Amino acid sequence: MATNFIRRTTKILVLNPNSSKSMTHGLEQGIREMELSQSTEVHTYTAPDESPASINDGNDVHNSARIVTQNLDEIGLLKHYDAVLVACFSVHPLVGMLADRDGEFGKLAVTGIFEASILTCLSLLRPGKKWGIVTTGKFWEQHLSEGLDSFLGIQSNVSSTKFVGVETTGLNAGDFHGGVDPEVVQEKLVEATTRLLKKGDVECVVMGCAGMAGLEEIIRSVAVDEYGPEKAHELLVIDGVRGGIGLLEQMVRSKRAFRKP
Template sequence: MATNLVRRTTKILVLNPNSSKSMTHGLEQGIRTMELSQSTEVHTYTAPGQSPGSINNGNDIFKSSTVVHMNLEETGLLKQYDAVLVACFSEHPLVPMLAEKEGEFGGLAVTGIFESSILACLSFLRQGSKWGIVTTGKYWEDHLTRGVNNFLGTQRDHPNTKFAGVETTGLNAGDFHGGVDPEIVRRKLKEATGRLLEKGDVQCVVMGCAGMAGLEEIIRSVAVEKYGPAKAKELLVVDGVRAGIGLLEQMVRNKRAFQRTP
């Protein structure tokens, strides 16, 4: 007797390109609180042990992309999924590398938490307001500023007027998961957020590290101090993982709706 497929599940893989299982666990906690379609499944992946435990500079980015790409090639894991989210807040090479394999995996939708955070902020901004990024170490100031310009097609000497810039805490990704005293994390995150909010009418603050998931209230507390309670309620704190999953859900639906069928 023949059967017919009447409902198709969307399977999303959230890919942590570093080898920290505790960071993946932190991502999972945030994902569990999301309101998603009942037909959407979200799975997580932690990079093999050869990948850095924390991605803090260009060498770590390169190493993680090499290790993960090789592992995905060897396992064929992506054949099981409709979409993949690269959960490293950077211009991570895995995003274009995996996007090039779209045809190989039957229309795989690919984005990163960096790219999806930018798109989320741009969709929220009112006239005259800005968005900015709070992240980890000094390295990321130039890397992320350049990445924003590349993504938006702007130049450093002609910057996007909606972008308030990047402020750093001086920490690394692992510090947000037990690497240092939580009070130090709180203080440094508040200081970086304060510097960003002083740059004008900042409506959106992006948490520029997957390890920051769950720290939104620290950022909001600074907005209360800088802007007052009423205006602080309008501040949007963007978690790139949540933004990315929401975007991928829509990307998968749009691909199915708009791609030419055989």
């Protein structure tokens, strides 16, 4: 009896909504180091040149969403993919906009690195342990805190027993890819991480910028100073791009399993 080998490939698009090609290259380096299913393909996209080179505030967020949406519609790219990861650590409108249009592209799974990082942390935290975010500029403290409440359906006047908050470096996303001296980047990241860990029992630190990929060891070195080597060894440092790709793999399988054909 003859048999045929059939392999169904999952194609994921990692979408950088800013126009920095160097940031996309940084994302690609981290993705290459991931352990992925052999049936998963990952492709990257960089926003057109008219999109902000670094997304630093609300105007940049919304301008990038407008420009990328127009470009994606013009080139018809999404019809070739099963999932999209919006690689901007913000409450980015593209996540909802693309998710609402999944019927146009088949069963399209969509998430952002912000949302994926939250779900990754909550799945990994041990009872009684806490998590927080280290990110770039002051704008993101309120933006991300309010975004977390909205994503989890928490009223703003209700405090979380797990989330210790957002600490900022004062840098912008482009600074992590050659914008400033690497020693300055390290100094600012150490300072922000120290403030976060001093809040106590932090088991999970989220790198709140796609440009931070590859800087995990700086965060771990702070944990050694604050918590000691044994406890620091247990620290989880979350890269939202890696977490998002893993989550999307599962989302694609779940859509295929639980949604009506």
